Amino acid sequence: MKILVCISNVPDTTTKVKFVEADTKFDTTGVQWVINPWDELSLTRALELKDDPSTGVKSVTVAHVGPASSEPTIRKALAIGADDAIRVNTEPSDGYYVASQLAEVIRKEQFDIIICGIESSDFNGSVTGGMIAEFMNIPSVSAVSGLKIENGKPLLTREIDGGRETVSVPTPFVAIVQKGIAKEPRIAAMRGIMMARTKPVKIYEPMEAQSLTKFIVFEKPRPRAACKYIDAENPGLLIQLLQNEAKVI
Amino acid sequence: MSVLVYTQNWDGKFKKSSFELVSYASKVADMLNVSVIALSIGAVENDELKKLGNYGAGKILNVNNEQCKILDNQVYTNIISQVALKEKSSVIIISNNNEGKAIAPRLSVSLKAGIGSGVSKLPVNLNPFTVYKRTYSGNAYAQVVINSEIKILTLAQNSFDLFETTNNSVIEDLNISVDSSLLKTEVKDVQKMAGKILLTDADIVVSGGRGMKSPDNWGPIVELAGLLGAATACSRPVSDEGWRSHDEHTGQTGKIIAPNVYIAVGISGATQHLAGISSSKYIVAINSDKDAPIFEAAQYGIVGDAMKVLPKLIEAVKELKK
């Protein structure tokens, strides 16, 4: 079985978010780029499945849509343990465009399980995984918090309101995963980092595709009102404020 | 032309979020001067369907096929897609919850419709169609233009008020045929957690962090939550240590919630936790460390020992209820 993990390149969590060019573009100066946290968990789970000989998973590939400047992030994924990588050489303009590119690559390369993180920490779109599945006319399961392979058959756990379901769908399918899919992300071992240099990264030129949305301007959230402190000796005042002032209880 | 709103049901019942969706759809429809059509999939009684009319739905479509019994993303997408085309919907409103996130992207490709995901306000512009959404995990907001003919908007939870109107709705049972080969999902097992108030639905949340020092100290949190009718939550270290269930973990890689008030007890306020709660209307922080970052995000704060403050809060709530 071949697994594909789609990864996106995002600014690290501690980055101070700023905008330039009249707030139309994200300021990339001094930004540390990392693998999207949900994609990191996806990759971890894929590698865990590959490590277990009983699953039949033979390879884990990562795919990314982005320019050459994303290569370090792809190398990081290879260092963590992916066998090879695919990069579609174009700017990721919007979810629809990215999904079109990835779907095209998947059609050419043939994978059994495609794993996507439920959202990316930069645009919080939550769209790519589902779109890929629809482009390829294959099933998708979302809010997946568990993925295992028993007797050669994949079993997914998906979160529903008030509980969870175990479902199965035929391969190939797209699993859109969230927290719980792996306990904590894997790090790259020294051995992995050294071997990453030799793993293949296949570059595809983009196919003709459209984007349907465009970010036109950004704004920082309005600063919240400063915190109103209540004396620890008299917490009852808090309850009064919540009821009368905030009107939330 | 119409605005189509898909309202999920839970065991045949709608929730407050369903009515928020219809209210939102109704306001969007007003902006576009078109009608609102609500779509329900699955077994829902007419009495329940009628409620959607209270919030502005003119026509309520009821689809209940064999293939609808479980959520298969391809089947549901197909149904909504067919309805949207039939009703010539130019805007489709779906919730940004788990089910919505599963269906909306597929629908987008199926109808070649651009998505504005996680919107929290009405569209800021109609021409070009521009929506307002959260980005960078809550560190910024953006205006996004959708330039396709059909637009899909997924509404962030608890971000829009309810607007009641006179109910002039008409319920129509719709027969949509779905190719049975499209149903590929098989449900092997269902585990439901009985009784507890769902974190994602709750208006009030009481949450504990590592500052609580031990799982044995959770009693006051649970008691306060019970008195307030709140759900309980926790920060990541707490669920990692196994003190509380993973379902309670709120944060960047946990649940992202938007209650009316989030009471954070013994939580320092690390960036990843804040990413999960930043959309809360009010944040209350109780922490013994006056320099804890949580106080920068909170509207109300108490600097003190949680184990001393909580009992007093509990007393105050009990007084209130009298």
Added chain:
Amino acid sequence: MTKQIIFAIALLITLGAFFFTINRIIGFFKFTRSGFPVKNLGKRFSLMLKIAFGQTKIFRKPFIGFFHALVFWGFCVILIGSVEMVIDGLSGTDKVLTFLGPVYKIIMGSGDIFALLVAVSIIIFLCRRIFFHIKRFEGIEMKRISHIDANIALSIILLLMLSLLGMNTGYVEYKTLTGEVINGVYPVSNVLASLFEGLPATDLYIQYQVCWWTHILLIFIFANILPYSKHFHVFMSVPNVFLSRLEPLGKLTNMDNITTEVKLMMNPDTAFAAAPSDTPVERFGVKDVEDVTWKNYFDSLSCTECGRCTSVCPANITGKKLSPRKVMMDLRARMKEKGPLMVKNGRDFSDNKSLLRNYISEEELWACTTCNACAKECPININHPTIIIDMRRYLVMEEASAPGELKAVFNNIENNGAPWQYSSEDRLNWTKDLGIYIH
């Protein structure tokens, strides 16, 4: 003549057995990796004089340490007497080293006194072990066999001392009765001889001979048991001190192949270039016995399971699973298990077990605070932290396996340049109100 032939045969058998054992152990050493070069001989020599012969680290436990020092010094002196016994046995002489004159008297005299002192010390040790519960001697790694091993060795030493005293007493009394010259002085045996007054000379001669043979044969047997016992430290301790790691405790040894790799990665031109032959084939860190250095293995053979290291380990004291003694004992045991298999099937042979996990768990390794209290306390300068660190290096650098909190630290250092989750832009916030001007 017969006596010489029998003695020669006994000696040959002993030496044969001994060399067989030593050869076997050398074979195991061949599987280990090279460690630090042995330089600075002058410093090493003075270290040996101070720590090994001076017993300075043993005296860190002053009361019981004093008795151990007595035993060690006694052994050193009595060793000379034993050498004389071997020469006597082979050449048929009697007390051949008498020609050394006053020196001989000093050697024999102190040997005689030490025999009594050592015997008393051993009795104290045995009573302590058998009748008192000494915490340091207990532990998950201290199985029944360790206690039996200790008691047997102590008992043999006691017998050696008793046979020495018996030998000297018999000699003194026999020579007194026959009016012959007494070679050497035997202050203790002189006193003890009064117990044997009244016995005929022939009986005393027999006592002398029997004790002589008992003593030397016990030495032969003991010498061959030692390599298989925790008491191998009798041979290994002094060399182990001589071969100590001379770097300050707490200084880690850098890994050369990693230094090269880091330099490659910091050079933007080579950072992402494919260089297949660059990747070192040999393993990072230690997973199994073939990865340890010769010194690690030497340490494990020298370890006498005294437990002083574990008794000062802060992790162990606070209930963690780590026991530095156990790390040493496990290494020795694992080599005992895998060594013969590698000799038979080659260095690359795998029995699907390894030192890591099958013997030493990850929990033990991560509990170490690298405080070096163990290395500081060890009376023969065993360095436990180097092997613990090397096993951690294997875990992180080969398997990317580390406790979650450490993974977070690694990520933070990689992304934020600091162990914490703060933006690198905030690094200088702490200077804001201090009136410090940052260029």
